Amino acid sequence: MRYGYGLPPSYTLIIAEKPRAAEKIAKALDPHAVKGRLRGVPYWVIRWNGRPAVVASAAGHLYSLYTDRRGWPVFEYRWVPRYVAEPGSSHTKRFLEALKVLAQRAHTTINACDYDIEGSVIGYLIIKFLLPGRRVFRAKFSSLTRSEILRAFRSLGSLDHEMVEAGLCRHELDWMWGINVSRAISDLMSDALGKKVILSAGRVQSPTLLRAVTRIIERRLFVPLPRFYPRVQVRVGNKLLGLEYDDEPFTSRSSAAEFVKCIREEGYVRVTEVRIEEKRVLPPHPFNLPDLQKEAGQILRFSPYTTQKLAEDLYLEALISYPRTNSQKLPPTLDNRGVLKALSRNPRYRSLIASLLLETRGILRPNNGPSYDPAHPAIYPTGEGSAKRLSKKHLALYDLIVRRYLATFAQPAVLRSVTVYVSACGRRFRISTLRVVREGWYRYYPYHRPREGEGIPQELLKRGAKIPVAKASYSIRYTKPPPPPTRLELLRWMESVGIGTESTRAEIIEVLFRRGYVVARSGRIDVSDLGLAVASLLQEFFPQLVEVELTRRFEEYVEAIRARKLRCREVVEEAKKVISGSLERFRSSYRKALEEVPSFIPVAGAGDRCRLCGRRAVSRSLCRIHLEAYRRVVEAYEEWRRAGFSKEEYLDRIRRLKSVGQYIREVVEALGSEILRELS
Numbered sequence: 001m002r003y004g005y006g007l008p009p010s011y012t013l014i015i016a017e018k019p020r021a022a023e024k025i026a027k028a029l030d031p032h033a034v035k036g037r038l039r040g041v042p043y044w045v046i047r048w049n050g051r052p053a054v055v056a057s058a059a060g061h062l063y064s065l066y067t068d069r070r071g072w073p074v075f076e077y078r079w080v081p082r083y084v085a086e087p088g089s090s091h092t093k094r095f096l097e098a099l100k101v102l103a104q105r106a107h108t109t110i111n112a113c114d115y116d117i118e119g120s121v122i123g124y125l126i127i128k129f130l131l132p133g134r135r136v137f138r139a140k141f142s143s144l145t146r147s148e149i150l151r152a153f154r155s156l157g158s159l160d161h162e163m164v165e166a167g168l169c170r171h172e173l174d175w176m177w178g179i180n181v182s183r184a185i186s187d188l189m190s191d192a193l194g195k196k197v198i199l200s201a202g203r204v205q206s207p208t209l210l211r212a213v214t215r216i217i218e219r220r221l222f223v224p225l226p227r228f229y230p231r232v233q234v235r236v237g238n239k240l241l242g243l244e245y246d247d248e249p250f251t252s253r254s255s256a257a258e259f260v261k262c263i264r265e266e267g268y269v270r271v272t273e274v275r276i277e278e279k280r281v282l283p284p285h286p287f288n289l290p291d292l293q294k295e296a297g298q299i300l301r302f303s304p305y306t307t308q309k310l311a312e313d314l315y316l317e318a319l320i321s322y323p324r325t326n327s328q329k330l331p332p333t334l335d336n337r338g339v340l341k342a343l344s345r346n347p348r349y350r351s352l353i354a355s356l357l358l359e360t361r362g363i364l365r366p367n368n369g370p371s372y373d374p375a376h377p378a379i380y381p382t383g384e385g386s387a388k389r390l391s392k393k394h395l396a397l398y399d400l401i402v403r404r405y406l407a408t409f410a411q412p413a414v415l416r417s418v419t420v421y422v423s424a425c426g427r428r429f430r431i432s433t434l435r436v437v438r439e440g441w442y443r444y445y446p447y448h449r450p451r452e453g454e455g456i457p458q459e460l461l462k463r464g465a466k467i468p469v470a471k472a473s474y475s476i477r478y479t480k481p482p483p484p485p486t487r488l489e490l491l492r493w494m495e496s497v498g499i500g501t502e503s504t505r506a507e508i509i510e511v512l513f514r515r516g517y518v519v520a521r522s523g524r525i526d527v528s529d530l531g532l533a534v535a536s537l538l539q540e541f542f543p544q545l546v547e548v549e550l551t552r553r554f555e556e557y558v559e560a561i562r563a564r565k566l567r568c569r570e571v572v573e574e575a576k577k578v579i580s581g582s583l584e585r586f587r588s589s590y591r592k593a594l595e596e597v598p599s600f601i602p603v604a605g606a607g608d609r610c611r612l613c614g615r616r617a618v619s620r621s622l623c624r625i626h627l628e629a630y631r632r633v634v635e636a637y638e639e640w641r642r643a644g645f646s647k648e649e650y651l652d653r654i655r656r657l658k659s660v661g662q663y664i665r666e667v668v669e670a671l672g673s674e675i676l677r678e679l680s
């Protein structure tokens with residue numbers, strides 16, 4: 001095969017992150033761009049500023065960290081082509097080979113990968129290995145619209161060394177942490193089970209797994225408690241009106257019954273307070289990625305990962321600005337009027353935009369939020385691009401982004417709420433209603449518009465009024481366990497404790513699924529036995545490494561590198577110290593650790609085993625976790641007894657209630673009679 005066909009003798013090589021982006025850049029810089037292919041990988045030959053240039057593409061990361069050494073600890077590593085290090089990324093080989101050929105005649109190169117840490121690293125490594133000694137520039141753009149690309153290429157910067165250093169450092173930290181801890185726990189598990197087992201741990205992944213597991217174990221150990229709630233209906237004219245109980249529930253049947261008796265004897269309730277409030281609800285902030293993921297999760301039921309992928313597609317079609325941003329601010333330089341004008345070509349938004357311009361009198365001031373991102377503004381629709389290739393899901397997400405953008409310029413909404421508090425036999429009830437007085441931004445982004453209630457009868461709106469009771473009774477409800485986590489909640493948690501980045505969090509959660517550590521159950525997350533075992537091993541033997549605190553500290557270091565306050569070398573040295581310290585402690589107690597494994601996962605022939613799950617028993621032929629369940633079942637009875645239940649009734653309810661935790665249920669089903677004896 002003859003390479004170089006159709007290539008100019010020398011040129012500037014422009015490197016984009018993905019083929020779609022390369023195409024956009026090529027066509028923006030030169031509408032007559034000529035497409036070629038090398039090893040099936042597209043590139044574009046253009047004339048730019050009157051000189052030849054070639055726009056080529058990576059396929060995300062083309063290099064990754066690698067070591068030839070086996071075992072642990074291991075701190076020697078180097079960058080190698082990704083297809084060498086990672087089975088399953090063989091598609092990157094063609095891209096690398098195409099770039100190798102295209103690099104030969106390049107005298108200058110421009111890193112035009114997405115402008116964030118990862119994009120800087122992707123371009124940097126290609127330039128370092130394939131284009132040493134060339135003149136290098138960085139293109140910085142926040143959307144793939146023609147005007148933005150032209151602007152970026154008119155004002156090219158030098159290579160962003162801080163961003164590159166921060167990015168490389170994050171990769172090194174992840175690699176050192178991941179490979180060492182993964183290998184250590186894989187060895188332990190393999191030795192314990194007598195067969196080869198490969199487990200994976202990660203600097204951000206593992207604290208996230210632990211978070212999910214902690215929540216789920218708490219749920220599985222949950223014993224519901226009975227609570228009694230009074231129910232009262234009052235008569236107003238010939239209408240019956242239910243009151244909402246607004247006080248502590250009763251913990252025993254008899255006290256609830258007594259209260260109901262008191263109300264019936266009294267025969268009326270008294271209005272103690274009428275509260276009328278008007279509240280201004282400010283328009284929403286412009287979207288950053290976490291907010292977009294949250295809203296798309298709640299409104300469109302998309303997983304955070306799906307939202308991110310769809311948003312990246314919209315970006316590649318030049319429909320929206322760069323989505324991997326943490327910023328809630330629209331830049332003052334953004335031509336919002338121009339965007340609105342372009343958007344109103346779409347009949348779907350025409351009348352909304354007309355009314356927005358009318359209500360704001362053309363003064364477009366976004367309600368910017370506090371979050372900031374040094375690289376990108378908040379996500380906004382460009383008004384350009386083509387929706388032709390889009391699926392229904394893409395369109396739904398695009399619609400959400402457009403509406404959010406419109407809403408942030410709109411007027412606050414005004415709500416009027418009326419709440420009437422009434423008192424009966426010393427306890428508080430209430431009845432309330434809500435009305436939207438001014439629609440404001442709800443018109444553009446209706447998803448948070450509250451449901452309006454019916455009006456409250458005049459008779460109730462007077463303090464001191466006595467209202468006759470029509471019916472009084474009580475009902476029993478049981479306390480509820482914390483719900484299992486969702487992907488979105490895990491993502492929000494990672495964000496709130498400051499681990500991972502906007503670009504990586506959703507992906508890390510998906511990794512937990514791919515490893516089989518967690519599984520999806522009706523939209524929520526459950527943990528598998530394997531995930532449970534891995535989490536327990538990590539918590540037991542690497543408590544320091546899986547602490548959120550440590551992960552967050554290193555995230556802060558990476559930020560400090562980006563701000564030129566720290567060097568990567570120092571950060572890597574400190575990480576080495578922490579990791580090797582943990583590994584040494586683990587190594588020196590390896591024999592003991594090996595003996596501990598059967599406590600976390602059932603192992604054949606490992607002495608006294610739990611009757612229920614086969615893990616090592618600690619007492620009563622129960623493992624640690626089932627023993628805890630047993631203890632909780634016995635302990636909770638005291639409260640049920642005081643509520644008025646016999647022990648037989650108690651166990652019967654526990655068997656039937658859906659909210660009972662899995663471990664509790666297992667213990668009660670298998671050991672019912674034993675527990676019954678213990679309770680007497």
Ligand SMILES: [Zn+2]
Binds near residue numbers: 612613622623
């Ligand atoms: Zn057990």
